[in-house]
Amino acid sequence: MDxxxxxxxxxxxxxxxxxxxxVNPLYVVLGxxxxxxxxxxxxxxxxxxxxxxxxxxARLATGVWRILRRLGRRHSRFLSLAGPFVLVLTLxxxxxxxxxxxxxxxxxxxxxxxxTRNGGPADWSGRIYYVAYTMFTDGNGDFTPNGDLWEMASxxxxxxxxxxxxxxxxxxxxxxxxxxxxxxFANGVxxxxxxxxxxxxxxxxxxxxxxxxxxxxxxxxxxxMLAEQHKSYPILHYYxxxxxxxxxxxxxxxxxxxxxxxxxxxxxxxxxxxALTESTRSSVNDYLETLNNAFIQPAEQPPPPxxxxxxxxxxxxxxxxxxxxxxxxxxxDSRRKLLGAVDADAWYWPSENLE
Numbered sequence: 001m002d003x004x005x006x007x008x009x010x011x012x013x014x015x016x017x018x019x020x021x022x023v024n025p026l027y028v029v030l031g032x033x034x035x036x037x038x039x040x041x042x043x044x045x046x047x048x049x050x051x052x053x054x055x056x057x058a059r060l061a062t063g064v065w066r067i068l069r070r071l072g073r074r075h076s077r078f079l080s081l082a083g084p085f086v087l088v089l090t091l092x093x094x095x096x097x098x099x100x101x102x103x104x105x106x107x108x109x110x111x112x113x114x115x116t117r118n119g120g121p122a123d124w125s126g127r128i129y130y131v132a133y134t135m136f137t138d139g140n141g142d143f144t145p146n147g148d149l150w151e152m153a154s155x156x157x158x159x160x161x162x163x164x165x166x167x168x169x170x171x172x173x174x175x176x177x178x179x180x181x182x183x184x185f186a187n188g189v190x191x192x193x194x195x196x197x198x199x200x201x202x203x204x205x206x207x208x209x210x211x212x213x214x215x216x217x218x219x220x221x222x223x224x225m226l227a228e229q230h231k232s233y234p235i236l237h238y239y240x241x242x243x244x245x246x247x248x249x250x251x252x253x254x255x256x257x258x259x260x261x262x263x264x265x266x267x268x269x270x271x272x273x274x275a276l277t278e279s280t281r282s283s284v285n286d287y288l289e290t291l292n293n294a295f296i297q298p299a300e301q302p303p304p305p306x307x308x309x310x311x312x313x314x315x316x317x318x319x320x321x322x323x324x325x326x327x328x329x330x331x332x333d334s335r336r337k338l339l340g341a342v343d344a345d346a347w348y349w350p351s352e353n354l355e
Contacts (some may be wrong), residue, residue, distance in 0.1 A: 031104030083239030116142035135161030196257030197310035
C-alpha cells in the first residue's frame with residue numbers, strides 16, 4: 001500500500017476497499033454527460049463534413065451573431081469581429097466542457113485524488129487544479145490519483161485533452177484558409193462591377209460575351225469550393241467583411257443575377273460558352289442549398305430586379321421588358337433566398353445605393 005492511501009486509511013479508519021468504494025454516482029454521471037456532449041459536438045463539428053456544426057456549436061454561433069447584429073450597425077467593423085469571436089467562444093466551450101466533465105468525474109470519488117503535501121483527499125479547488133494540469137500535461141505532482149481506476153481516468157484526461165487540442169488547431173487552420181478563399185472569390189466577382197449589369201458590361205466585346213469564358217470557369221470552381229466549405233464549416237457565415245468588395249454574399253448575388261440575365265435577358269447567340277454558364281448556375285444553386293444548413297431564411301420580398309437599360313446603354317441586345325418580367329417572376333423564390341443571405345450577412349442588395 002502506498003503512503004498516501006495508508007495515511008488516508010489511518011485518518012479515516014476505513015479499509016482500503018472502502019476507500020476505493022466511496023463514490024458519488026451523481027457527480028460521475030454529470031461528468032460523463034458533459035464529456036459525451038463535448039465528444040459529440042467536437043467530432044460533429046470538426047470531422048463530419050456533411051454535418052455542419054455540432055448542436056452546441058451551432059446554437060452558440062447563432063446566438064452570438066444575433067446579439068452582435070443588435071449591438072452593431074450594418075457592415076460595421078464591430079460585426080467583422082463576429083467570426084473570430086464565435087470561433088474563440090466555440091473553442092472555449094469545448095475546453096470548458098472537458099475541464100468541467102473530468103472535474104466532476106474525479107469528484108465522484110471522495111478519495112480519488114490525494115494531496116501529496118498533507119496526505120488527505122483533494123478538495124474542489126484541488127480537483128479543478130489537477131484536471132487543468134492533466135488535460136494537456138502529466139501533472140505536476142501536487143496531487144496523485146488514488147488507485148488503478150483513477151490512474152486510468154487520469155490517462156484518459158490527458159488523451160482527451162490532446163485530442164481537443166489537435167482537432168481545435170486543425171479546425172482553426174481550416175477556417176482561416178476558407179475565409180481567405182471566400183474573400184478571394186468575392187474580389188474576383190466585384191472587381192468586374194458591383195452590379196450584375198456592370199459584370200456583364202465588363203465582359204461584352206461588342207459582339208458577344210466570350211471574354212467571360214475563362215473567368216466563369218474560375219468563378220464556378222471557386223464557388224463550388226465555397227459552397228462545400230460552408231457545408232463543412234457553417235461558422236464561415238459569421239465571418240463578416242468590412243469591405244463590400246470582399247463580401248461573398250454580395251458577390252454571389254451579383255454572379256447569380258448575371259447568370260440570370262445571360263439566361264433570360266440576352267439572346268442565345270450572344271451568350272458565353274453554354275457549358276460554363278450552366279456550370280456556374282449549378283454552383284450558385286449548390287451555394288443556395290448551403291443556406292438551409294445555416295438556418296438562413298429567404299427574404300419576404302424579392303430584391304430589386306436588374307435594370308435592362310444599363311445593358312442597352314452598352315449596346316447589349318436584350319429581350320423585351322415584358323418577357324423579362326415574366327422570367328423574373330418565375331425566379332422569385334431563388335432570388336428571395338439570395339436576398340436572405342445578403343441580409344443575414346448584414347449587407348444590402350448589390351443594386352441598392354450603387355450607380
